[in-house]
Amino acid sequence: MKDMNRRKLLQTATAMTAGAVAGCALPVVADNRPRTPFEVAQITIPIVGSDLAFPVRRIYCIGRNYAAHAREMGSDPTREPPFFFQKPTDAIQNVAPGTTADHPYPSLTKNYHYEIELVAALNKGGRDIPVARALEHVFGYTIGLDMTRRDLQRAMGDQKKPWEIGKSFDRSAPLGPIHPAASIGHFTKGSIWLKVNGQIKQNANLEQMIWSVAEQISKLSEANELFPGDIIYSGTPENVGPVVKGDLMEGHIDGLPNLSVKVV
Ligand code: MN
Numbered sequence: 167m168k169d170m171n172r173r174k175l176l177q178t179a180t181a182m183t184a185g186a187v188a189g190c191a192l193p194v195v196a197d198n199r200p201r202t203p204f205e206v207a208q209i210t211i212p213i214v215g216s217d218l219a220f221p222v223r224r225i226y227c228i229g230r231n232y233a234a235h236a237r238e239m240g241s242d243p244t245r246e247p248p249f250f251f252q253k254p255t256d257a258i259q260n261v262a263p264g265t266t267a268d269h270p271y272p273s274l275t276k277n278y279h280y281e282i283e284l285v286a287a288l289n290k291g292g293r294d295i296p297v298a299r300a301l302e303h304v305f306g307y308t309i310g311l312d313m314t315r316r317d318l319q320r321a322m323g324d325q326k327k328p329w330e331i332g333k334s335f336d337r338s339a340p341l342g343p344i345h346p347a348a349s350i351g352h353f354t355k356g357s358i359w360l361k362v363n364g365q366i367k368q369n370a371n372l373e374q375m376i377w378s379v380a381e382q383i384s385k386l387s388e389a390n391e392l393f394p395g396d397i398i399y400s401g402t403p404e405n406v407g408p409v410v411k412g413d414l415m416e417g418h419i420d421g422l423p424n425l426s427v428k429v430v
């Protein structure tokens with residue numbers, strides 16, 4: 167009898183947790199996530215060699231991570247600690263290797279710039295991650311464009327306002343599928359270039375990065391706790407420049423398939 171009461175109490179408690187009592191907590195499904203009145207898409211990136219997709223939590227980008235690019239942007243790379251900004255996850259435009267993606271010229275800008283970059287994708291989080299262990303947090307890599315409304319970025323900077331409108335807009339992050347580090351290893355050196363209409367515009371080596379991917383993860387984890395699903399754009403080399411409608415951008419990093427994007 168005592169046991170029966172106890173079981174009934176437990177059942178009641180479970181029902182209350184599940185939100186069966188009006189006016190109590192939000193209804194909760196079995197895995198404790200609140201039920202929502204509509205769905206919001208989980209942004210994902212295809213994973214090479216897998217049916218699974220990589221779920222994206224945050225997009226971090228490092229600024230001025232190649233000395234020559236820092237100089238062309240008007241800053242002194244030798245005295246500047248790394249800094250980061252974010253793009254919204256739905257800025258991602260997935261581009262399949264072997265195809266050319268149509269990329270709409272965005273609103274509000276008259277000076278739309280390419281920045282070709284290595285992108286690291288994390289499947290482990292943490293705080294204050296030491297450099298020596300940072301690469302254990304990397305699931306894989308891809309090649310991406312950090313597309314930038316340069317005129318708006320500069321104008322906001324001049325007014326000491328946030329850059330956001332220049333960097334964090336729809337489809338500002340075209341990228342390829344993620345290649346697991348387990349199969350292709352880590353990227354510390356290798357050619358990185360970008361052609362526009364077949365002409366080389368950016369041409370550098372990953373070893374010229376001021377802060378390596380491991381150092382970026384370590385530094386970033388001092389500012390924010392990192393989580394699985396975070397991706398990091400690792401910065402662009404010098405010679406960024408504009409594209410207009412009709413231009414074809416082809417990006418390359420040694421060891422990854424090229425990225426092909428046409429501005430329309
Ligand atoms: Mn960038």
